[in-house]
Structures are given as structure tokens and as C-alpha cells.
Amino acid sequence: MSSSLRFEYQVSGEDFTRAGEASSDIKHKLKQMGVNPTAVRKVAIAMYEGEINMVIHGGGGEILVDILPDKIVMDLIDHGPGIADIDLAMQEGYSTAPDQIRSLGFGAGMGLPNMKKYSDEMDIFSTVGEGTTVHMVVNF
């Protein structure tokens, strides 16, 4: 693997039945490429949480993934309501998920903390009313 590979995914803001597809596709690709299992698990967790947040909070969007020889770079971009207070959103247990989303098992307020924990680099860029971009890197 010498050059970088780019993958793009559209994430629907309504279709829960497809939530997680991008992360599982990337997971399969990394496994096929022989990336070490620990890094694969880190990517799977971080990307899945980000993808689900795009669906339940961000109204959908797109994910851009670059796989390089030594790392993976993920940008999750949505045009939803944005996050007013990022420090608050990052706190374990903080969630604004509505009841019907909680009844599906979401809303522990652990998604963003998981993304932080399992990625090696994470930055959130968000503007209220315009949307959110989460940038994450996992080193192999």
C-alpha cells in the first residue's frame, strides 16, 4: 500500500436501516488490507459513533475517508443544527437524544467521548445553524 485511497459515503438523515454501513464497509476494507486488529477496532468504534451522530443529530451528510500507509483520516460532514457548546457535548453522559431515539438504545451520551478515546486525533468544527464537521485520525 504505497499511495492513499479515498472513499466517500453519503449518510441519510432518516434511514436508520443504513446507519453503520459506512463504518462496516471501512472496517471490512481495513481488515482486507491487513491493518492491525487494534487499529481496525478503534476505527470501527470512532467512525460508527460519528456516523450515528450524523443520522440522529445532524440530519445526514457525507463522510470522506482517506486511507494512507500509516493512518486513516476521516471527515464526517453534516449540515444539521450544529453544536452550540462543544465542551458540554463532549462530556460523558451529556445527550439531547429524544425519547424515541433513546428507545433504540442510543442516548448514553458516550458517542463523542468514545470517538475521542478511540481516535488518535479529533477536532470538531461546528457552527450553529450550519452544521458540524468531525475530523478524526487513527494511526495504524
Added chain:
Amino acid sequence: MTVKELMDLHLYELVNEGENTDREISTPYCCDLLSIAMSSAPEGGIWFTVMANLNTLAVAALTETACIVLAHNASLDEGALAKAKSEGITVFRTELPVFDAAVLFYERVKNASV
């Protein structure tokens, strides 16, 4: 105990027979919140939960859970069953509550290994 051996014990009703049923089950794990399970479900584990939707299966696939046991008679809807099949995940169900379902498994494994 492997997934196949667990199937043969008929402790729980089989909902979907997945792939790799020769796989050894590592640790029992109980949780109903997906983002917590996502970060702490053990690889190769048996996951006891009442959450029976597509997202449960997505988390099980990503964490490489060996099999799922749906407690309290929770049942998969059509979409979730299709996902179990496409991801090759073995799913059981039982009328027992989560703790009792997990203890039933635990007792069997403990006795088997003495």
C-alpha cells in the same frame, strides 16, 4: 463453549444461525446502551440485551460479538433479522430477564470447565 455447542444445548430459542458457529465464546456481557456496548463489548463475547433492533446488530458486527441473546422475549423486526443474516450473526432469544439469561449461560460454562 462454542456457538454451535450453545445451540445444541437449547438453553435459548434460536432466531438466526450465523456464520462461524465453531467460534469459541469468550465472555458474557450485558448492556442495553449501544454506545457503551460499542466501546466495551468483548470480542467474541455473548451479548445479553433487550435491544433488538438493527443498531444492536451493527454494534455486534463491529465489535465482533460471537452471538446475541435477546432477553425478555425481545424480537427482531424484519429489517433486523435481514441484517443478522447478512452479517452472519447468531441470535437467540429467551423469555428470561437479562440477568437470569446470563446466569444460565454462566452456570453451564462454569460446570463444563470443572
